[in-house]
Amino acid sequence: METWTLSLLLVSLHGAAAVTHSLKYFYTSSSGLTNFPVFVAVGMVDDLQMFHYDSNTKRAEPKQDWMSRVTEEDPEYWKRNTENCMGAEQDNINNIEVAKQRFNQTGGVHMVQNMYGCEWDDETNEVKGYEQHAFDGEDFLSLDLKTGTWIAPKPQAVITKHKLDNNKALIAQKNNYYTQLCPEWLKKYLKYGSSSLMRTELPFVSLLQKSPSSPVSCHATGFYPDRASLFWRKDGVELHEDVDLGEILRNHDGTFQMSVDLKLSSVPAEDWKKYECVFQLSGVEKENVTRLDKAVIRTNAEKPFDMTIIFIVIAAVAVLALVVIGGLVAYRKMKAKKPQTYMATPQNPPPPISESGSDSSSADGANSSAPLTP
Structure with missing residues (x-):
């Protein structure tokens, strides 16, 4: 198996005319890193991020304006997905510790990554689902929907493979999600963001x-x-x-x-x-x-500098500096003579209140954390 990477699908038009849309979710959990969230979840429609969640904010929020339309049909959408991500966060934190034990590792920086989602061909209506898990950047576990079994490229993942292969209810649930629910949500997102996702811009x-x-x-x-x-x-x-x-x-x-x-x-x-x-x-x-x-x-051929232009720029900067200095001196003299009282008016608004905010979000999908067993 190759090292697990996240890459864009490049389609050659004069070889194939099929148009494939995708809905992908990425979970990243880490340990041993400072100034970085322990857990981050993002969702992407056609490789455009539409939501984000992390362990610092504990909140799922939209990353595209059109994602706010989802609450018109589903008012509990963001609350439910915040709860889903919080559950996935706990599962992934546990998975890191279990994986470290499997690989006989203790300290240092470690990372667990999950990627799952689906693709839908809007011409053939063909649907393809996938789920992959990685530890420290290498393949650890993946789901084969055709056979309903899990693939373990590492000996350390065999325990988890056997456990999940025997869970027929979980496999049926995931098959339903990847072949039915995921494409349905993908089509909804494409409808919400049609003005941007379905647009055409020439280069x-x-x-x-x-x-x-x-x-x-x-x-x-x-x-x-x-x-x-x-x-x-x-x-x-x-x-x-x-x-x-x-x-x-x-x-x-x-x-x-x-x-x-x-x-x-x-x-x-x-x-x-x-x-x-x-x-x-x-x-x-x-x-x-x-x-x-x-x-x-x-x-990239260089053209000779016009020294006349350089001298003009230097002279203009010098004049501007003199004007600014003169203005400051006059302002200080005037301020010393007459104290001013602040009044809030439409032309003179009050000073802004400093607020701290955060941005995060998630998407409506299956919890694909695939808990490991010690």
Whole structure:
């Protein structure tokens, strides 16, 4: 089994047109760490975080504005999920201690991670559920829904596997959750957040090159969703050699970016016009095509500084400093002559009250802590 990691699913559109939505939950428990919550739970819809809970706040709260709509149909939603997360917190704290005993470890930093959820194909209506557990970053236990059994990649997990395999009621409960309840909640979240989750945003595409001998990078940014493809074509045929496709990355505003490099060291200048960069986005029929043209390539070549501009900036800063100093001197003289009384008016509001707040949340799902046995 490979080291347990959390990664995004990258879908190539010109190879498959299926649109898959996902609902995922991540639990992280730790020991031996300072200034970090003992337990953190997050939920994600299509890889966008929509709730958060941690052991410091003890409260499940929404991370997206549209998640507040859930209480219109289910007023007890946040209370119930706060209680669910508090229960999972206790289970995971216990799991760390049991796992440490299994691996003959005492002190140091240790971590238990759980990931569970489901995927739903909105074209084929196919549903896929999964549940995985890890200790210190490595696979520990996973559920095989097809066989209704647990997989133990580590000898230390065999005890738990046998215990859970014999619990037929628990397996039936989880099967019902992953095949019925989880997809139902996923569809609800997609409805609540349709304006953002189901939106389509086209990218800004540019050609970049570090130096004349470097590959030309076709960079697309600001697109949504992440079900997109980016590739180079020559004479209308997609290229697979001398190209390097990068990963799809999330921007700070929730949109995505990606790039694909093209090596041109052996391509004559007169053949550049035969190349073009193509961007395709799920749900959009028209391609975004950018032809290879030296005139539009942005480079890192440095331009000489204009010393005149630098002198103007220095002079402006000096004048501004003199104005500020003069204003402070005049203000102090005026204040010394006449004391002022504070009055709260619409134009002069009272000083703000300092409040401390917190942000956390959870989601409506099965408690997948999978308690271990000593």
